[in-house]
Amino acid sequence: MPETMVAEVMAELAALEDPKMRQANEKRGDDHGVNLSKLRAVAKKLKTQQELAVRLWATGDTAARLVALLICRPKAFGREELDTMLRQARAPKVHDWLVNYVVKKSPHAEELRVAWSADSDPVVASAGWALTSERVAKKPEGLDLSGLLDVIEAEMKDAPDRLQWAMNQALATIGIEHAEHRARALDIGERLEVLKDYPTPPNCTSPFAPTWINEIVRRKEG
Template identity: 60%
Template structure:
């Protein structure tokens, strides 16, 4: 028997933890559900496209996250994914939507191209995340120099979520394409985007020159 929307929301409410909410809200995610417990709930529910749509449209952050986990990526039309990226309620929902649904969709490249010049910063952020994946895995057909030109023009003034994703593309070009590594590092050094980002010990800085250097060192 399939889970109904009220039942799913009630189960999420039962998992609410004030301490988890305090931590999550510091990272831009207004929910208090431990993600391991949420994944266990999603596994128990199983894939349910209908419930997924209802959860995503319920206006609740935890509901959106659970909706992503029970979705069927290849069953989602390009228009539906476009609508979803504009309706994300949190940074985590945006990240999961792109990683778990859009990147696995047959419409990923169509949406990447559509979103790169979109008026909405969340859509552009998704496009840059998709671009990073292509730079790393399937770069044929990409004009990497033109991407660097655009990053150099737009990175410093980009909205936070888009800036983070664009910076990832800058670092990914430097890591995976040795011929453009010096240029990518130089852009990062000049713009200083995320240079002062607080990075815990034993973690890699998101500052592109440091990120590139560390990943190249690991490859060597």
């Protein structure tokens, strides 16, 4: 593949750069200034191109990496490759898209879930917990839900922000999807009070687990 293609994509992304958007994104730790709808349009035009995706990822540029995650073939990456990519993905949006758009579709997802959940790096561990939430909702067979609640109860309160957020999502998912564990999930949420005062826009559900669980259960049963 000619290097000019990488250069063309980088030039297109540079032309879409908006200083105000970069300023807003940087407050969340995302060092890029490209509107995500426009970025998705760039990716849609490129379609699936695994080799280009690998080269764009290698630039280290956040916007280029987001495009790479949209045009790659998730099943083409090996386990070690995905592990390396996750450890390189420090921008929250890149981390989020890598887990949700690529790793969740990978045949290595379960193996990585187990490994990452136990990792000493809280950002890596947060990816493991995100994969755990997915499994709690879609394929809970074989998971020790009581054991997961034990870990959440013991560790979530003092966990760093991104890991805390991912553990809280797992807590809410267990409470929503598994009625037999709902009372305990609600109790843990009430006692730990994690994200209780999180600013929530009107018409949005609070991430505070008891509120989140009760609202989604009400909608499902209503």
